[in-house]
Amino acid sequence: MTTETLASTLEGFLSGSSSAVVIEDGAVVFDLGQAKYSVSGESNKCLLHLWSQERNVVRRVLDVETKGETLRVTVQRMGQARPTKLDICRERDPRTASAKRATRVAYQRVLERVLRGKFPELTLVQMSTSMDLERSFGPIYARGLLKRGQSGFAVLGMNRQELQSSTDAALTFGILWLDVCRRAQAGKLVIEGLKLLVPAGCAALVRERMAHLNRDAAKWQLSEWQKREEEIARVEIWIAAIFRLAWCIVPMRPKSTRGSPNRLRWFGL
Secondary structure (H helix, E strand, O other): OOHHHHHHHHHHHHHOOOOOEEEEOOEEEEEOOOOEEEEEOOOOOEEEEEEOOOOEEEEEEEEEEEEOOEEEEEEEEOOOOOOEEEEEEOOOOOOOHHHHHHHHHHHHHHHHHHHHHHOOOOEEEEEEOOOEHHHOEOOOOEEEEEEEOOEEEEEEEOOOOOOHHHHHOHHHHHHHHHHHHHHHOOOOOEEEEEEEEEOOOOOHHHHHHHOOOOOOOOEEEEEEEOOOOOOEEEEOOHHHHHHHHHHHOOOOOOOOOOOOOOOOOOOOO
């Protein structure tokens, strides 16, 4: 295909796919209901630019192939010679029900193993992805409880193949799960807070929201899966919030600068 044909095919498909998802390496990397895109066909190169709050990527487009409601795009990453594939799917989650179930069951097993290794001082007493319509829980989120003596933590996590919108909603469901655990364990355990685990590169919005929660109400802890699926890393919430506040403060100049240097007056630091 020529550069012009590639660009026009991409533009035509994307213009009618405002709620599609972009899948790369088996994971949903962009939700076009929230992300932005641009297509350019200059200098004999067709470039696809995708960006969101979480990430910003540019791919050179080499070929496109339409398969039903999916556009399979052969792309080249900048600085790499080997082509890879992007799937732009108009169906927000094209996986079959059995594929979703298998992925979620496998994720639950990995999560259990990682929690036991990462927090050996805590005991995992329950873990589930079963439907609980009475409490508004579906199978997307794995929910558990870690305890030590008379205290414990609610745990909620999700695998990287779920939609970005599900990741963005994870904190809401985590708070609901924390409330369920506190009610169920009233008089037995003190549930100190929530441990929330999200896919790699997807923590930005959740971190922003968590930074505004009441720190006296619970211990809010956010972790992100690393590229290796069996490793997690703690995401700092409050430090980032403090630095954002600092950068928002306008530098103040003293009324009189005679005999004293200009200073920045930082609020709250």
